[in-house]
Amino acid sequence: MVNTVHDVKIAVIGGSGLYNLEGLEVIEEVNPETPWGFASDKIIISKTPSGNKIAFLARHGRGHYLTPTEVPVRANIAALKHLGVEVIIAFSAVGSLREEIPPCDFVLPDQLIDRTRGLRPSTFFGEGVVAHAGFAEPFHAGLSDLIAKHEKVLEFGAKLHQKKTAVCMEGPAFSTRAESHMYRSWGGDVINMSALPESKLAREAEIAYQMICMSTDYDCWRDNEEAVTVETVMQNMGNNGKNAKTLLHAILPDLEEAVSNNTLVPNLKGSMKFAGMTAPEKRNPKTVEKLEFILPGYYC
Numbered sequence: 001m002v003n004t005v006h007d008v009k010i011a012v013i014g015g016s017g018l019y020n021l022e023g024l025e026v027i028e029e030v031n032p033e034t035p036w037g038f039a040s041d042k043i044i045i046s047k048t049p050s051g052n053k054i055a056f057l058a059r060h061g062r063g064h065y066l067t068p069t070e071v072p073v074r075a076n077i078a079a080l081k082h083l084g085v086e087v088i089i090a091f092s093a094v095g096s097l098r099e100e101i102p103p104c105d106f107v108l109p110d111q112l113i114d115r116t117r118g119l120r121p122s123t124f125f126g127e128g129v130v131a132h133a134g135f136a137e138p139f140h141a142g143l144s145d146l147i148a149k150h151e152k153v154l155e156f157g158a159k160l161h162q163k164k165t166a167v168c169m170e171g172p173a174f175s176t177r178a179e180s181h182m183y184r185s186w187g188g189d190v191i192n193m194s195a196l197p198e199s200k201l202a203r204e205a206e207i208a209y210q211m212i213c214m215s216t217d218y219d220c221w222r223d224n225e226e227a228v229t230v231e232t233v234m235q236n237m238g239n240n241g242k243n244a245k246t247l248l249h250a251i252l253p254d255l256e257e258a259v260s261n262n263t264l265v266p267n268l269k270g271s272m273k274f275a276g277m278t279a280p281e282k283r284n285p286k287t288v289e290k291l292e293f294i295l296p297g298y299y300c
């Protein structure tokens, strides 16, 4: 039941300090109702320089009125999937847990540690349809490589790091110093409050998902230094926001080509077809109907 009227294959999710995409012609704003409710805000559909469509969604809403815990992530991912989205580039402001990732550097994590507290619905399944998505590699290696090729466009001396581990905490208060040290001892490189369940739900919806983390602070593990504040985060988001837009414009041609030729590896299409466990006669018809919105024909 992919929405052929819209047929938008690429989406961008903007986080703290990134509430729009500049430099692209806006075509329309849509707000589809999903079986999991409405998205954080209207989804803005724009035209790329090559004439393709691209969707933008502000994770916390434009004006930032949703805490990380309150973001309706299932509705966000379902709404994007329903528009036809196959690829999500998700931006996030993160704290750095490593000396070598100063504020303004960008990070493409390939691993993730879940420190959310079970307050966020984190699956489209349950209620009579059981399925288990593979999540050993929580981000998309092909997308990460495609993005990393464009590191040179970053300004303000920013570097781009690949193959790092993100920690996703519940928030909204920041970590204690003890927690920050613990995350470092676990191998965490950056920390945010948004990578989960966004990445997991994208995987369940068979959407290739890569988060672009933008370092804004050193969290609070540097013992004699001031701990992270919203003020520090937003100060650094000035430069980060500019770099985010520059990077996005730089990767678009390659991304559009990869999506239209279906060359992104791994190819997630069809991956959920064989993830289901529930016998057809035992499936709850109401849940089956909801799942038709994102994975049409898979469980009916």
Ligand SMILES: CSC[C@H]1O[C@H](OP(=O)(O)O)[C@H](O)[C@@H]1O
Pocket: 014, 015, 016, 017, 059, 060, 068, 091, 092, 093, 094, 171, 192, 193, 194, 195, 230, 233
């Ligand atoms: C404003 S600092 C904490 C806040 O910033 C990040 O948001 P996003 O990932 O949407 O850029 C982090 O995850 C927290 O939600």
Ligand SMILES: Nc1ncnc2[nH]cnc12
Pocket: 093, 094, 095, 096, 169, 174, 175, 191, 192, 193, 216, 217, 218, 219, 220, 228, 233
């Ligand atoms: N230090 C931090 N902890 C969690 N989320 C963040 N987002 C930006 N900086 C952060």
